[in-house]
Amino acid sequence: MGILNWLGLRRSSIWEPYTIIDRFLYSPLTYFAIHFYYLITYLRGPPFYPPRDKPTLRVVCISDTHNQTVTIPHGDILIHAGNHDYWFDPSSRPAEDVRSGAAPDTTGLIYLERRMVTIDIKGRQVSIFGAPDMPKVGDSKFAFQYTEETQPWLGNVPVDTDILVTHCPPEAYESLLSRPHRGLIWDLVPNLAWVGILNMIYYGIRSVLRVWFRLNTRITEGSIMVNAAQVQGNTGKVINRAVIVDI
Incomplete structure (x- = not known):
């Protein structure tokens, strides 16, 4: 561990x-692109x-609870997007829990693994598609990993999906965050990455102007991306609150 890591200046x-x-x-x-996005x-x-x-x-959204107790606000639909309590995975339970014979109450829970369910609530039908797949990040201990060649997304998400639950971000967002680290100097040398950044700036400004010039129009069709992770990093501590989305 370097001095900057020890001082907490680098992860x-x-x-x-x-x-x-x-x-x-x-x-x-x-760094610039992410803060421009915000x-x-x-x-x-x-x-x-x-x-x-x-x-x-x-809709109450949580994820990455990692066996921790979290506060769940009132809502109509509760979504957990992965890395949940080990109780829901018998192969991951400690030996003492297995010997106890105890089992979780899964009444009302629906597990989605590359499938969709349509639920009726308050006279409305909501179609939810869930998939646990995520880009390869480690060895076989990490489940549902895929490479660029084996990605499972193309044509698999139904077009009538209202809520998409995944354990990874959308392609464009992921590509932005995972682009190669060229370094402080080389990143400032003109390259193809600049095209992607300029493209994001253009569409970002355009989206703001479209909303501003439609102030009297109530937008009922759109989408929102939610990062509902509760535990921060590998701290083992619940830092973030559940995310609430009204639809």
């Missing part, structure tokens, strides 16, 4: 979030509003 594990110094040393372009989403406001002619459904 000590790949599971920890990047520090500001990490971002600049790895890729200042990515700014655009703030200026744009909500991507959609619940329909006025239908009952509003409150």
Whole structure:
């Protein structure tokens, strides 16, 4: 561990979030793009509003609880996007739990593994598709991994999906975050990555202007991406709150 890691100025594990110094040393372009994305989403406001002619459904989103107890706010639908309690995976339970013969109460729970379910609630039908697949990050201890050649997404998500539950981000977002680390100097040399950044800036500004010039229009069709991870990095501590989305 280097001095910067010891001082907390650089992350000590790949599971920890990047520090500001990490971002600049790895890729200042990515650092700029991420914060520009935050700014655009703030200026744009909500991507959609619940329909006025239908009952509003409150979706509570959590993920990465890692056997920790978390606070669940009231809602109509609870979604857990993976890395849950080991009770739900018999092969991962400690020996003493297996010997106890205890079992979790799974009443009302629906496990989605590359399949969709349509539920009726408050007179509305909501189609939820769930898939646990994620890009390869380690050895065989990590389940549902895939490589670029074996990716399972193409044509597999039904077009009538209302809520998509995955354990990885969308392709464009993932590509932005996982682009090669060229370093502080080389990242500033003109390259093809600049095209992607400029493209994001263009569409980001356009999305804000479209919303601003439609101030009297209530947007009922749109999408929102949620990162509902509860435990931060490899701290083992619940840091983040559940994310609530009204649809």
